[in-house]
Amino acid sequence: MSSTPVATERAFDTSGRPAMLGRVDDMRRRLLAPALALALLVGGCSGDEADDEAAEPPGQAGAPTLRQHPADLDVRIARVAGHLPKATARDVSQRLGRVVATWFDGAFLTGDYPREHFAGYASFTRDAARLARRSAGITSNVRLGPRWVEVVPTRRVVRLHVFAPGHRASGATASVELVMVGIGSAGDASELAVTGDLYLTKTDAGWRIFGFDLNRSVGEPGDFAGRSGRRDRKGDRSDRQPPKRPGQHERGSR
Amino acid sequence: MMARRVVVLGVLLALVAVIVPDAGRQRFDASLMKVEGVTGLDTDPGVVWILALGSDARPGQSVLHSRADTIQLVGFNPNTGHATVVGIPRDSYVDIPGYGRDKINASMVYGGPQLTARAVAGMMGIAPDYVFTTSFWGFSRMVWTMGGVRVWSRHSFAEPLAKIRRGWNQVDGVEALVFVRQRKQLPGGDFDRSYNQGRFLIDGLRQALSVARNSGGLERILYTFMKQTDVDIGPVELYRLARAVLEIQPSKVEHCVIRGRTGYAGGASVVYPDLSQAHNIARRAGRDGRLEGRC
Numbered sequence: 135m136s137s138t139p140v141a142t143e144r145a146f147d148t149s150g151r152p153a154m155l156g157r158v159d160d161m162r163r164r165l166l167a168p169a170l171a172l173a174l175l176v177g178g179c180s181g182d183e184a185d186d187e188a189a190e191p192p193g194q195a196g197a198p199t200l201r202q203h204p205a206d207l208d209v210r211i212a213r214v215a216g217h218l219p220k221a222t223a224r225d226v227s228q229r230l231g232r233v234v235a236t237w238f239d240g241a242f243l244t245g246d247y248p249r250e251h252f253a254g255y256a257s258f259t260r261d262a263a264r265l266a267r268r269s270a271g272i273t274s275n276v277r278l279g280p281r282w283v284e285v286v287p288t289r290r291v292v293r294l295h296v297f298a299p300g301h302r303a304s305g306a307t308a309s310v311e312l313v314m315v316g317i318g319s320a321g322d323a324s325e326l327a328v329t330g331d332l333y334l335t336k337t338d339a340g341w342r343i344f345g346f347d348l349n350r351s352v353g354e355p356g357d358f359a360g361r362s363g364r365r366d367r368k369g370d371r372s373d374r375q376p377p378k379r380p381g382q383h384e385r386g387s388r
Numbered sequence: 389m390m391a392r393r394v395v396v397l398g399v400l401l402a403l404v405a406v407i408v409p410d411a412g413r414q415r416f417d418a419s420l421m422k423v424e425g426v427t428g429l430d431t432d433p434g435v436v437w438i439l440a441l442g443s444d445a446r447p448g449q450s451v452l453h454s455r456a457d458t459i460q461l462v463g464f465n466p467n468t469g470h471a472t473v474v475g476i477p478r479d480s481y482v483d484i485p486g487y488g489r490d491k492i493n494a495s496m497v498y499g500g501p502q503l504t505a506r507a508v509a510g511m512m513g514i515a516p517d518y519v520f521t522t523s524f525w526g527f528s529r530m531v532w533t534m535g536g537v538r539v540w541s542r543h544s545f546a547e548p549l550a551k552i553r554r555g556w557n558q559v560d561g562v563e564a565l566v567f568v569r570q571r572k573q574l575p576g577g578d579f580d581r582s583y584n585q586g587r588f589l590i591d592g593l594r595q596a597l598s599v600a601r602n603s604g605g606l607e608r609i610l611y612t613f614m615k616q617t618d619v620d621i622g623p624v625e626l627y628r629l630a631r632a633v634l635e636i637q638p639s640k641v642e643h644c645v646i647r648g649r650t651g652y653a654g655g656a657s658v659v660y661p662d663l664s665q666a667h668n669i670a671r672r673a674g675r676d677g678r679l680e681g682r683c
Contacts, residue, residue: 215607295604297627299614305627309603333631335624345631 216298465677469637475582528561644683
């Protein structure tokens with residue numbers, strides 16, 4: 135086991151108004167491989183796998199692939215501060231879910247693996263995107279991307295706390311949990327969990343992420359998804375954090 | 389527990405005086421507005437400045453057009469978490485744009501919080517981005533809804549409604565008003581009172597942040613705040629501002645009171661503020677929100 139010091143970042147658009155903030159906490163962990171990891175993996179060529187997620191990446195013939203079924207995106211409103219009619223709340227939930235999913239997909243899940251370049255900040259404000267790129271090691275899969283040949287999400291959970299004065303949603307905190315299993319070209323598997331909060335407001339271009347406070351953890355398959363396989367019906371954050379193991383991560387700030 | 393989660397943001401910015409019933413004709417006990425058109429020393433745009441005013445409006449008087457007995461200027465840098473709280477004695481004798489020289493607390497009578505913001509800008513050389521105003525009752529209610537505030541006092545004093553000891557005190561809404569209004573029993577008079585007001589702001593901030601940083605806490609606090617405050621900025625801007633406030637780290641908050649010498653002007657007791665100190669504080673804090681320990 136080893137640990138890697140954490141890069142924590144706080145930042146704001148300083149154009150005269152607070153426009154975004156970011157705090158990134160990377161907890162990279164290498165854990166002993168639990169046996170259940172094997173259940174997620176199938177070595178060798180996937181051949182005729184029908185699932186797109188398991189499709190063979192170009193130039194990776196013969197590479198091991200995953201048979202894990204990708205988890206659905208689970209978006210719910212945990213609480214509304216104010217009041218939203220049911221239909222409006224449903225609409226807000228869908229819109230915010232799409233905003234978060236755009237980041238999940240672009241920064242982690244979609245596209246060919248292996249690769250070194252990730253985008254995925256289309257749903258961020260311009261300055262928040264700039265800050266996110268600066269912390270791409272946490273806000274995207276740029277670290278593991280070159281080594282993975284395939285990735286499948288095992289948990290995609292979004293819980294929304296909505297600020298809605300005057301019967302209109304104006305801001306929200308999205309507590310997110312994204313867990314995915316990736317497999318390397320040598321058949322080695324690992325699990326990546328990205329958790330934390332995204333801050334969203336309405337802009338002229340629709341809902342956008344203007345800040346973030348995220349944690350990143352790496353372990354063996356099952357370390358995170360296995361624990362959080364229970365769906366969190368009440369949006370309780372206490373159930374969405376990856377397991378903490380003392381001494382296996384550090385935090386720091388500048 | 390719910391009560392502790394309510395309206396705390398307001399307390400970060402609210403300071404006041406004596407216990408007086410609500411000002412009847414006022415719809416709100418507090419107000420938050422963006423400052424338009426104020427000018428001053430150009431500062432690092434990374435620092436956000438909020439002017440916190442406590443109105444001494446009595447029943448039937450306008451909260452926004454009564455004297456401002458509490459004047460605290462708060463600058464913070466969301467990037468670094470640094471913040472500076474600057475206390476301005478209410479009797480500071482300064483230029484009030486369009487009205488000549490007068491006590492700074494009279495500026496709100498002449499032109500409301502916007503004019504006070506301009507007077508502060510002229511005195512400090514810093515232009516507030518926002519101005520928050522509250523009444524006695526509004527302040528007291530905020531403290532009550534927080535479940536009280538634990539505040540540090542440099543001096544002990546006793547009033548019929550509150551006994552404050554040197555050190556830490558847990559105060560409710562009534563005691564908080566006594567604490568921030570006390571002047572006569574403090575050795576430094578108005579300067580010590582301004583210090584206590586800033587101190588209350590910092591200690592209230594520490595307590596408020598711990599609540600607001602809970603999951604969903606900020607949204608609940610802001611909603612209650614909006615219901616009790618006459619806010620003239622949009623909810624999106626308010627939400628972003630509040631998110632920025634949450635980046636303040638209480639351990640990085642510094643606190644100064646503008647010095648000055650007492651004297652008389654037009655037969656009234658006034659304070660001639662040390663403008664060089666005021667400009668110096670504004671210039672240093674304007675860079676990134678911190679003073680590095682020197683007032």
